[in-house]
Amino acid sequence: MTNFTIASFNVKNLIGEDKEYYKFQKYTPEEYAWKANWLCEQLQTMNADIVGFQEIFEESALRDVITEANAEGIEDNAAHIPDKTKRCRKRAIFRKLAYTPYTNAALTFAPNLNDGGAVERCPGLAILSRFGFVGEPEVIQGLDEDQIKWTGKSQQGSYVLKRLSRPILKVRVTVGDAVVTIFNYHLKSKLGEYDVPEGAEFPAEAVLTEYDPVGHAMGAMRASMRRMAEACVLRRLIIEDLHAGNPVMVMGDFNDGEHAVSSEISSGEAPFKNYSWMLRHDAKTSNDRYSKEQKIQIIEDIERVRLHSAEKNSCVNQPATWCSLRPLVATLKTSIRSTCLAILWLTPLIASVRWNISAS
Numbered sequence: 001m002t003n004f005t006i007a008s009f010n011v012k013n014l015i016g017e018d019k020e021y022y023k024f025q026k027y028t029p030e031e032y033a034w035k036a037n038w039l040c041e042q043l044q045t046m047n048a049d050i051v052g053f054q055e056i057f058e059e060s061a062l063r064d065v066i067t068e069a070n071a072e073g074i075e076d077n078a079a080h081i082p083d084k085t086k087r088c089r090k091r092a093i094f095r096k097l098a099y100t101p102y103t104n105a106a107l108t109f110a111p112n113l114n115d116g117g118a119v120e121r122c123p124g125l126a127i128l129s130r131f132g133f134v135g136e137p138e139v140i141q142g143l144d145e146d147q148i149k150w151t152g153k154s155q156q157g158s159y160v161l162k163r164l165s166r167p168i169l170k171v172r173v174t175v176g177d178a179v180v181t182i183f184n185y186h187l188k189s190k191l192g193e194y195d196v197p198e199g200a201e202f203p204a205e206a207v208l209t210e211y212d213p214v215g216h217a218m219g220a221m222r223a224s225m226r227r228m229a230e231a232c233v234l235r236r237l238i239i240e241d242l243h244a245g246n247p248v249m250v251m252g253d254f255n256d257g258e259h260a261v262s263s264e265i266s267s268g269e270a271p272f273k274n275y276s277w278m279l280r281h282d283a284k285t286s287n288d289r290y291s292k293e294q295k296i297q298i299i300e301d302i303e304r305v306r307l308h309s310a311e312k313n314s315c316v317n318q319p320a321t322w323c324s325l326r327p328l329v330a331t332l333k334t335s336i337r338s339t340c341l342a343i344l345w346l347t348p349l350i351a352s353v354r355w356n357i358s359a360s
Contacts, residue, residue: 002176007048008251015057021121040069044099052184052251053126059109062126066102073099105130108137110169125169125184134172134179141167148229161229181241185252188227192219231265242305268306271299
């Protein structure tokens with residue numbers, strides 16, 4: 001059995017000093033130094049084997065943070081962890097306190113296809129793994145037109161999604177005797193999505209002194225539809241790997257609560273307690289209902305591809321500011337097998353989960 005730790009970290013707009021990430025927003029050298037130092041402390045505190053990062057504008061800035069975290073961690077080890085000549089070095093407390101550097105770890109970065117540079121910046125994602133990666137990491141953002149297409153008589157309308165607002169990063173990692181598929185993603189935020197009229201500099205809804213409640217409602221609707229459509233893209237990717245017999249873990253910033261529709265789309269629906277009272281799809285009479293055997297089969301089919309929260313102490317319903325000040329650390333005694341999977345509901349900025357993995 002192999003123990004490992006996996007974590008998710010929304011770094012809140014990581015970019016170098018004096019570089020604009022959004023309009024008129026950038027870090028002074030002092031602000032960047034403070035932010036980089038704080039990020040280093042969080043990496044050392046989590047000390048996770050696998051870390052998924054969101055809101056990365058520059059890969060070089062992330063690499064600098066990791067390098068600095070390694071230097072500080074090695075220095076702390078030398079100051080606080082007994083060397084091999086001390087018998088007390090084997091005590092559990094020192095194993096827990098010791099920081100393992102990411103010197104030989106692999107890092108992959110997924111830039112955002114929507115990143116226009118200058119004031120039109122859009123952040124990407126990254127995954128850091130002490131176990132390296134199996135094969136090449138995959139970045140999913142551009143879509144085939146038929147992948148998310150909502151048309152037909154029953155809808156009386158249409159919706160086509162051609163590109164995700166942010167990429168989905170997929171990697172495969174060997175842990176013990178198992179190869180685990182890991183997805184890192186960041187769904188569309190709840191900020192309204194507005195159209196800029198031709199020839200205009202900004203959408204009409206941006207003029208708050210001329211508040212348009214219907215326009216803002218439409219913006220919220222577009223953002224919600226996009227978030228749910230992006231969740232559906234992830235769900236298809238998850239199902240592909242599950243049907244291939246691969247264990248799956250998903251982490252990231254879902255920009256929604258655990259019981260939101262977009263979250264349920266990502267994880268899969270929860271089964272009803274009893275399908276025996278439901279009319280069959282081909283019912284001819286009021287008594288044509290699912291049998292007890294069919295009820296069991298339906299529940300098993302749903303649960304087989306349903307993802308579950310891996311957080312022991314969830315704070316997804318707490319304000320993000322509260323969560324950002326309390327790194328969430330959960331310990332699970334779980335064996336991952338070919339049909340077992342987990343999902344990390346990570347609305348807080350930082351979350352870390354410890355796993356025991358078995359390929360049996």
